[in-house]
Amino acid sequence: MKIALIGYGKMGKAIDAIATAKGHEVILKIDHDSQHLLDKEHLGQADVAIEFTTPETAYHNIQKCFEANVPVVSGTTGWLEQLPEVNALCEKGHHAFLHATNFSIGVNIFFEVNKKLAALMAAQPQYNVWMEEIHHTQKKDAPSGTAITLAEQLLASVDRKKGWVNDETQQADMLSIISKRIDPAPGTHTIHYSSPIDDITITHTAHSREGFAAGAVVAAEWLKGKAGVFTMKDVLNL
Structure with missing residues (x-):
């Protein structure tokens, strides 16, 4: 699976390590210095995007993934007053979106x-x-x-x-x-x-970030090829 990582801080690096160890290919690592890669041309090469950024940028990042028709897993918090709007955009465009406040x-x-x-x-x-x-x-x-x-x-x-x-x-x-x-x-x-x-x-x-990162990779694996709005309850069948 080809993964685009939007946000390459401590969590992004942990996700990169786990995804690579599981045999996935991280083809994009987007941080504040590489925002120019956040477009249809680059994102469109990925099977799924995993987004861990800031409350100020999450909505924009997810919208860019929708424009590229790439399923997106988001773990950013602090912006959830906009979540209903993102869910509506996802449903309207028949995209795939999974948000969780915690992937552990x-x-x-x-x-x-x-x-x-x-x-x-x-x-x-x-x-x-x-x-x-x-x-x-x-x-x-x-x-x-x-x-x-x-x-x-x-x-x-x-x-x-x-x-x-x-x-x-x-x-x-x-x-x-x-x-x-x-x-x-x-x-x-x-x-x-x-x-x-x-x-x-x-x-x-939590003893480390590994549980959060591993859960995000599991969510991305599950979301690939699907359409709709989902949560970790769907992934874990809870």
Whole structure:
């Protein structure tokens, strides 16, 4: 499989190493110095593009992939208010698009555990719930995209929380997400349920970027040759 990498930072380099080890060919490595390669002529040679860039550039990059009719896997977070528009463009043009806030297989299983626990705790108002996420200091967005996904899943079941706030304030009707930036943390997400009697805590801790990168390659392999809008739930049949 021929892969175009849009974004060649630490994650892009990790994806490059895993894809190459699996026998794929990375034919494009696009960073801020090679934006001129982001066109139909160059992208069109790829079987799939994998995009990990910035919230400011993600929409443009994905649009360029659609123009080249190349399936695109995107892991950029912090721009998701534009996601419905991108999904509509994908469907209208019969393109292929897969976005995930986290490609780790373990995290996607953790998402399912979070939804199940939230459903069980919905009828237990004696428990206050709050979240904590820890990432490296170079992460640009806070809270993380993964934390927002976890929060939205939780809020869908626990109706005593009306929304989330990114601070340590323990408000009765709001879900507090505490964001910490500590090197060299690849990513830890914890959901706490606390009552006067006991606590229940679930945590996912990443040990390296390898799990995220490997999942992105698996997603790209799965997306090749398809059309439509997909998520990691489709890839993993969750």
